Amino acid sequence: MPRTQALMLEIATGDARPISRQIVDGIRMRIATGELALGMQLPSVRGLAQQLGINPNTVAKAYAELTAEGWLESRQGLGLFVAPPRQRLSAEERSKRFDEAVTRFVHEVVALDVAPDEAVARIDSELQGLAFRKSA
Amino acid sequence: MPRTQALMLEIATGDARPISRQIVDGIRMRIATGELALGMQLPSVRGLAQQLGINPNTVAKAYAELTAEGWLESRQGLGLFVAPPRQRLSAEERSKRFDEAVTRFVHEVVALDVAPDEAVARIDSELQGLAFRKSA
DNA sequence: ACCTCTGTACTGTGTGCACTAGTACAGTAA
């Protein structure tokens, strides 16, 4: 019985995001929604790379980012595991990046001439559909 | 009496966005909010470039993008003017880009572990504060 | 001890994109 689950990640070639970012986003979302539970082991760097048909370095880079953000923790020689929730960024850094995200989204809404109500409703719908885990 | 106003645009060196995008976002936002009214003439490519201390090509590129999106219209040898509102993108293209914007923002919210309610409230606040012009 | 798995680190290489720079051309108006 394998301790790692298949991790139904898919790399979309048409996606504008870099491969490593697609991996980061995918895994982070699965942790946030609880699909990947606390303590679960992730596929190995080389294993996931082979499964996705990409370079192991790309997977390692994604894992390193997730570890730095506090989503994963590594045990030398053992593997990577889903880490317990904790505050990962400083309040200033968090606030700054959130401001940037808001500004970017507002700019997109204006550029596409989307109705404000529609945009708000859509964001509300997307976010309420997620089950968030508690942070420490 | 100059037909072009000063256009209080500022280029932030600390901004992660490329210079041309800062110009596009800035002008587009000013048009959307009505600060730049229909028919107003914009500063010349070389004039704005000198004012901002950047390359004229960068300004030309930004203007070209705004023209392609339908925010501006150019009259050969005369200058660039704020264009009348009209539908600029196809429904599919619009929907696709909006989906991408929503996905990107949701990913940021998850990554920063921001509460859904807080994110929705913030977007609502930012968007309601803008006065949108009517599109055709 | 040996082997095989794990993560991590490092040096290159190639590609694509954004930005800058310079030059040239076409239209408008005094």
Next chain:
DNA sequence: TTACTGTACTAGTGCACACAGTACAGAGGT
């Protein structure tokens, strides 16, 4: 003619990204 307008083109630079190869250290089974 002169001076302004936008536009088009080439070339160079810097950077992020993905890939390739190699190497090292820790954990665990044989």
